[in-house]
Amino acid sequence: xxxNTGTADIQEHAGTAGEDGVRxxxxxxIAAVGAAGIGGIATLVPLISQMAPSADVLAExxxxxDISAIKPGQAIKxxxxxxxxxxxxxxxxxxxxxNAVDVSSxxxxxxxxxxxxxxxxxxLITMGVCxxxxxxxxxxxxxxxxxxxxxxxxxxxxxxxxxxARIRKGPAPKNLEVPVYEFSSDTVVxxx
Amino acid sequence: xxxxxxxxxxxxxPLMQWMDEKLPLPxxxxxxxxxxxxxxxxxxxxWNFGVLAGFCLVLQIVTGVILAMxxxxxxxxxxxxxxxxxxxVNWGWLMRYAHANGASAFFVVVYLHxxxxxxxxxxxxxxxxxxxxxxxxxxxxMATAFMGYVLPWGxxxxxxxxVITGLFGAIPLVGEPLQQWLLGGFxxxxxxxxxxxxxxxxxxxxxAAVVILHIWALHIPGSSNPTGVEVKTESxxxxxxxxxxxxxxxxxxxxxxxxCAMLFFLPNALGHPDNYIPANPMATPAHIVPEWYFWPFYxxxxxxxxxxxxxxxxLMGVLAMFSSILxxxxxxxxxxxxxxxxxxRPLFRKFFFFGLIPTVLVLGYCGGxxxxxxxVMISQIATAYYFLHFLVILPLVxxxxxxxxxxxxxxxSVLGSDDNADLKxxx
Numbered sequence: 001x002x003x004n005t006g007t008a009d010i011q012e013h014a015g016t017a018g019e020d021g022v023r024x025x026x027x028x029x030i031a032a033v034g035a036a037g038i039g040g041i042a043t044l045v046p047l048i049s050q051m052a053p054s055a056d057v058l059a060e061x062x063x064x065x066d067i068s069a070i071k072p073g074q075a076i077k078x079x080x081x082x083x084x085x086x087x088x089x090x091x092x093x094x095x096x097x098x099n100a101v102d103v104s105s106x107x108x109x110x111x112x113x114x115x116x117x118x119x120x121x122x123x124l125i126t127m128g129v130c131x132x133x134x135x136x137x138x139x140x141x142x143x144x145x146x147x148x149x150x151x152x153x154x155x156x157x158x159x160x161x162x163x164x165a166r167i168r169k170g171p172a173p174k175n176l177e178v179p180v181y182e183f184s185s186d187t188v189v190x191x192x
Numbered sequence: 193x194x195x196x197x198x199x200x201x202x203x204x205x206p207l208m209q210w211m212d213e214k215l216p217l218p219x220x221x222x223x224x225x226x227x228x229x230x231x232x233x234x235x236x237x238x239w240n241f242g243v244l245a246g247f248c249l250v251l252q253i254v255t256g257v258i259l260a261m262x263x264x265x266x267x268x269x270x271x272x273x274x275x276x277x278x279x280x281v282n283w284g285w286l287m288r289y290a291h292a293n294g295a296s297a298f299f300v301v302v303y304l305h306x307x308x309x310x311x312x313x314x315x316x317x318x319x320x321x322x323x324x325x326x327x328x329x330x331x332x333x334m335a336t337a338f339m340g341y342v343l344p345w346g347x348x349x350x351x352x353x354x355v356i357t358g359l360f361g362a363i364p365l366v367g368e369p370l371q372q373w374l375l376g377g378f379x380x381x382x383x384x385x386x387x388x389x390x391x392x393x394x395x396x397x398x399x400a401a402v403v404i405l406h407i408w409a410l411h412i413p414g415s416s417n418p419t420g421v422e423v424k425t426e427s428x429x430x431x432x433x434x435x436x437x438x439x440x441x442x443x444x445x446x447x448x449x450x451x452c453a454m455l456f457f458l459p460n461a462l463g464h465p466d467n468y469i470p471a472n473p474m475a476t477p478a479h480i481v482p483e484w485y486f487w488p489f490y491x492x493x494x495x496x497x498x499x500x501x502x503x504x505x506x507l508m509g510v511l512a513m514f515s516s517i518l519x520x521x522x523x524x525x526x527x528x529x530x531x532x533x534x535x536x537r538p539l540f541r542k543f544f545f546f547g548l549i550p551t552v553l554v555l556g557y558c559g560g561x562x563x564x565x566x567x568v569m570i571s572q573i574a575t576a577y578y579f580l581h582f583l584v585i586l587p588l589v590x591x592x593x594x595x596x597x598x599x600x601x602x603x604x605s606v607l608g609s610d611d612n613a614d615l616k617x618x619x
Contacts, residue, residue, distance in 0.1 A: 048373075051373055051374070051376055051387065052372065052373050052376065053372055053375075053376055053377050053378070053383070054376065054383065057376065057377045057378075057381070057383065061378075077474060079473075079474070081377075081378040081379065082377065082378065082379050082381055082473055083378055083379045083473060084473070084474050129379075132358075132506060133354070133355040133358040133359070133506075134354045134355060134357075134358040134361075134379075135351065135354075135355070135476040135480065136474065136475060136476040155476065155478055155479075156355070156476060156480050156563070157494060157563045158563055158564065170497070171494070171496075171497050171505050171506060171509075172506070173504045173505065173506050
């Protein structure tokens with residue numbers, strides 16, 4: 001053997017195979033390195049998962065918003081998971097405009113019906129986070145630009161959303177995300 | 193390694209002899225950047241930028257450690273503590289301006305260092321490893337600079353963090369969980385700010401370690417030079433000290449004059465006014481731009497506004513942006529010409545000066561401009577040329593170009609003749 005793996009007497013003792021043909025040294029070597037390896041890999045679990053959202057961050061992942069003051073054609077910006085959420089009371093024209101579009105022609109095909117709750121089609125509730133790179137689109141605030149499709153317009157890279165907050169133009173790949181929500185009552189919506 | 197004629201370290205003082213036996217650190221320095229390192233005698237001023245980059249790293253570490261003594265990495269008070277540094281801490285304004293402009297200076301110096309390498313073929317055998325380590329250093333610098341810009345927690349800090357971590361969201365399947373894992377939340381907040389601070393403190397020391405490897409790898413073949421002809425005899429070299437310590441010292445003086453002019457007279461010229469507005473997750477600034485040194489890459493990111501084959505536009509932009517740097521890793525094998533220096537490569541030279549350099553400048557301009565026409569289309573054309581240059585033009589030029597005759601030696605290129613040239617085989 002070219003490698004120096006120990007002094008000659010130890011070499012002879014540990015290096016001889018037992019009756020079963022397994023050398024003691026090989027067994028100890030594989031067992032020790034294997035145990036250390038598994039232990040080392042197990043250490044990675046806490047080291048990696050400590051970076052995931054912590055309990056207090058996750059605890060904030062549900063919020064209740066009063067929508068009684070939002071008149072048709074108006075919208076408000078709420079806060080959900082420290083991100084803006086748009087709650088919009090659509091006018092009948094806006095609903096008609098959204099339904100007039102051929103769904104199959106869209107980049108992210110979805111109808112207004114699929115993006116709202118049954119019987120509450122005037123309430124369009126979406127995240128205020130552009131699906132391109134996360135900017136806050138304009139259009140929810142009073143007097144903000146709504147873009148050429150009457151919904152939302154992202155000033156960062158020019159994505160345009162329609163009255164169902166569906167992507168119509170620009171680099172964003174998807175419609176504005178509809179968060180999980182339910183109506184706690186006629187005037188309160190619980191998001192998350 | 194060194195050339196056989198390198199000066200030998202011989203400590204005279206008994207204390208230095210004692211030290212040399214116990215820990216030969218002075219010997220190491222002597223051989224690395226002292227009189228024991230023979231360097232080609234013909235290096236021009238483009239060879240100053242390695243030392244200047246090292247200086248910038250030290251400058252950033254010194255000012256950065258001081259700023260960390262006064263800064264509080266917490267989303268509630270990070271912005272206020274930055275203003276506290278600017279207004280209340282003794283000389284705090286100087287430290288922060290020195291650090292912010294130091295980052296810009298670092299990138300100026302490193303870009304010149306990289307383009308020196310591009311033109312003079314510094315990446316070619318036997319120096320591939322130096323180049324590869326250099327690209328690693330550049331990637332680490334980009335990560336460090338990005339995280340540092342987030343720390344003041346102004347509007348640009350916040351939205352820059354959001355956009356850049358949003359890039360990871362473009363990755364199929366794992367994108368969104370990965371983004372939440374990176375941020376420790378659903379949007380940049382305290383968790384993200386704290387970890388960025390921790391990593392921003394750590395990475396410069398990782399950079400310092402890779403710089404040591406970079407210099408170690410450099411000392412094996414020795415420095416390249418403007419002719420690209422390898423060192424043949426002692427007359428081709430001079431000792432690093434005092435010749436290049438003096439030349440680098442002069443370069444450092446010029447650098448410091450320009451740096452101090454920025455620091456004291458235009459400290460905010462390269463910054464963005466929006467970053468003096470505290471971070472607001474509810475309102476995006478009208479025009480988000482990264483720091484100037486990321487503009488070319490940002491332009492490439494935004495150039496993809498259409499789905500490419502089956503890959504969505506957003507993912508394609510992200511892939512292209514990372515590829516624009518990763519392609520440098522393959523440069524030693526894409527440029528197959530045996531002639532290193534652009535001085536002796538007429539065709540390569542044309543594409544370098546009229547192709548690559550204008551393209552990068554145009555990309556830089558477009559990256560800082562709003563994402564509207566004509567900038568989008570110009571970015572698309574420039575991005576196409578950028579990749580074409582590295583992936584098609586360089587290999588093609590290498591195979592069809594007829595290089596100009598090289599000097600026999602470095603000595604001949606400097607003195608016009610070389611006594612040893614008689615030994616040249618009659619080819």
